[in-house]
Amino acid sequence: MKREILNYYLGHNVSITFCDGHKAEGILEYISDFCAAQGWRKPGYYAVGHWNFKCSHVKKLKVLS
Secondary structure: OOHHHHHHHHHHHEEEEEEEOOOEEEEEEOHHHHHOOOOOOOOEEEEEEOOEOOOHHEEEEOOOO
């Protein structure tokens, strides 16, 4: 999925289907350099709950109300 699409939905409650078929639901977040500097998560990745992923790993995104 394109980075612009994921950036548009940052902060929204979403359901994401990954390329391998796994699904995750929650608030879509972007991992900042601050989080990476603290050693919490990888920089430049996205996160939903405890799932960290690159934009290329997303197969489908659905916005939940």
